[in-house]
Amino acid sequence: MTAIQKIKGTNDILPDGFGEEIFRSSLWRFAEQTMTDLALRYGYAEIRTPIFESAELFIHSVGEETDIVRKEMFRFTDRGERDLVLRPEGTAGVVRAWIENKLGAHDPVSRLFYHGQMFRAERPQKGRYRQFHQFGVECIGGADARHDVEVIMLFWDLLQTLGVKRIRLEINSVGCAHCRPQYREALKAHFASSLDGLCADCRERYDKNILRMLDCKNPACQEILCTAPAMTASLCAVCAAAWQELQARLTALHLPWTANPRLVRGLDYYTRTAFEIVHDSIGAQATIAGGGRYDGLIGASGGADTPAVGGALGIERLLLAMQSESRTPPAAPVPEYCFILLDENCESQLEEALYALRARGVFAMHAEGSKQIAKQMRAASRLGARYAVFIGGDEWQAGDVLIKDMQSGAQKAYPVPPCGLAAFLLEHFFGETMRRIERGL
Ligand code: HAM
Numbered sequence: 001m002t003a004i005q006k007i008k009g010t011n012d013i014l015p016d017g018f019g020e021e022i023f024r025s026s027l028w029r030f031a032e033q034t035m036t037d038l039a040l041r042y043g044y045a046e047i048r049t050p051i052f053e054s055a056e057l058f059i060h061s062v063g064e065e066t067d068i069v070r071k072e073m074f075r076f077t078d079r080g081e082r083d084l085v086l087r088p089e090g091t092a093g094v095v096r097a098w099i100e101n102k103l104g105a106h107d108p109v110s111r112l113f114y115h116g117q118m119f120r121a122e123r124p125q126k127g128r129y130r131q132f133h134q135f136g137v138e139c140i141g142g143a144d145a146r147h148d149v150e151v152i153m154l155f156w157d158l159l160q161t162l163g164v165k166r167i168r169l170e171i172n173s174v175g176c177a178h179c180r181p182q183y184r185e186a187l188k189a190h191f192a193s194s195l196d197g198l199c200a201d202c203r204e205r206y207d208k209n210i211l212r213m214l215d216c217k218n219p220a221c222q223e224i225l226c227t228a229p230a231m232t233a234s235l236c237a238v239c240a241a242a243w244q245e246l247q248a249r250l251t252a253l254h255l256p257w258t259a260n261p262r263l264v265r266g267l268d269y270y271t272r273t274a275f276e277i278v279h280d281s282i283g284a285q286a287t288i289a290g291g292g293r294y295d296g297l298i299g300a301s302g303g304a305d306t307p308a309v310g311g312a313l314g315i316e317r318l319l320l321a322m323q324s325e326s327r328t329p330p331a332a333p334v335p336e337y338c339f340i341l342l343d344e345n346c347e348s349q350l351e352e353a354l355y356a357l358r359a360r361g362v363f364a365m366h367a368e369g370s371k372q373i374a375k376q377m378r379a380a381s382r383l384g385a386r387y388a389v390f391i392g393g394d395e396w397q398a399g400d401v402l403i404k405d406m407q408s409g410a411q412k413a414y415p416v417p418p419c420g421l422a423a424f425l426l427e428h429f430f431g432e433t434m435r436r437i438e439r440g441l
Helices: 025-041 055-062 067-072 091-100 145-161 180-197 200-208 210-215 219-225 237-252 315-324 344-359 373-383 393-397 421-438
Strands: 052-054 074-077 083-086 110-119 131-140 167-173 257-259 273-279 287-293 308-314 337-341 364-366 387-391 400-405 411-415
Touching: 025 110, 025 131, 025 145, 025 315, 052 055, 052 091, 055 067, 055 083, 055 091, 091 110, 091 131, 091 308, 131 145, 131 315, 145 167, 145 237, 145 273, 145 287, 145 308, 167 237, 180 200, 180 210, 180 219, 200 210, 210 219, 237 257, 237 273, 273 308, 273 315, 287 315, 308 315, 337 344, 337 373, 344 364, 344 387, 344 421, 387 393, 393 400, 400 421
Parallel strands: 167 257, 337 364, 337 387
Antiparallel strands: 052 083, 074 083, 110 131, 131 308, 167 273, 273 287, 287 308, 387 400, 400 411
């Protein structure tokens, strides 16, 4: 049988030394740990929602006329005839869980973060996959520009912490239910005479949801669409004040923002603030993070009217950005001790010491795979072990254990005390650790 291959647009995240650099598990662990630490430091608590939910949830939240709902959902019917979707984004599920579990019962503001797989049936290319990963935050109950800035700052801070510097912050206001009808009318009037030059999708959106037209990726359409009037010129007084406040707060925090009047985002739930963080050198899929305010979503989803703001970052795109700026994660831990078995009769002593060290939190390995010492030594060196510990042989028979420093090559035989090899190695380990600390290593 020919070996089965992974599905197009999905990726394996592999141990170091295999596959593409951005799909190494050490890098992912480092990025996810950094995100988690940072989100916790901003007061966000972790939430994990199911990877599949009812189709209705996404159609209702993301919007029927969006590309995500029209073309990109992995939708299926299960054995119970339920209409289900592999989640294309995280906000809808978090909002559902927030309402269902009454997460807003105690605090006026719920700060939640998540990371995990998302699924969109897009045409795969660099930075665009069918299964991809997001890190997202939702600040539910956060009513004003202070919360918008908190969310934007969190993503900015994360990128700075990970050494990603060549980024731009773009912001816009997409208004609210009061001022958007006027903007729709302004757009209709503006494009009435140029409809023939637009694609079939755009012409359909002109009638059904004209704001979505601005989101069209077709280059010929973009040339026409870029002449659209700015939404910020049609804002109502309340949205205009919030838009001014957002700009003032970002400026006060020295965040270098630019206003992008055509930033509408690909999801329908946004009100007022929309933002994206774009990287200059990761290719066509340059938006690393995006989000905004969604004050109407919770009320429209069966919850009490609650303002909210959030955002999500694409982890693959983040790692591409780190790669393009030559950022590497700290080196992965290496084994302190690697056991080399010289005599098979001593295997049980080796195993006992191995598990006793691990039980005390010491990284220990057995360089297995061959009876030959040279091969075991090569395996120990590939693992990057600090010390090789020889089990068996003449010294062992004489009651000693031979330990080789893999860096200097120096080796020394130590008498094994009556309390046993593991206890001796633990003492050796703590002695070595103390010496390293004293030398500031
Ligand atoms: P989004 O802009 O659709 O927003 O996705 C956020 C990020 O996910 C994008 O900026 C991008 O980095 C990454 N991304 C999206 N699609 C793909 C793909 N096919 N392959 C690789 N990466 C991708 C949302 O999903 C909103 N839920 C964000 C949000 C949270 N708004 C409020 N709260």
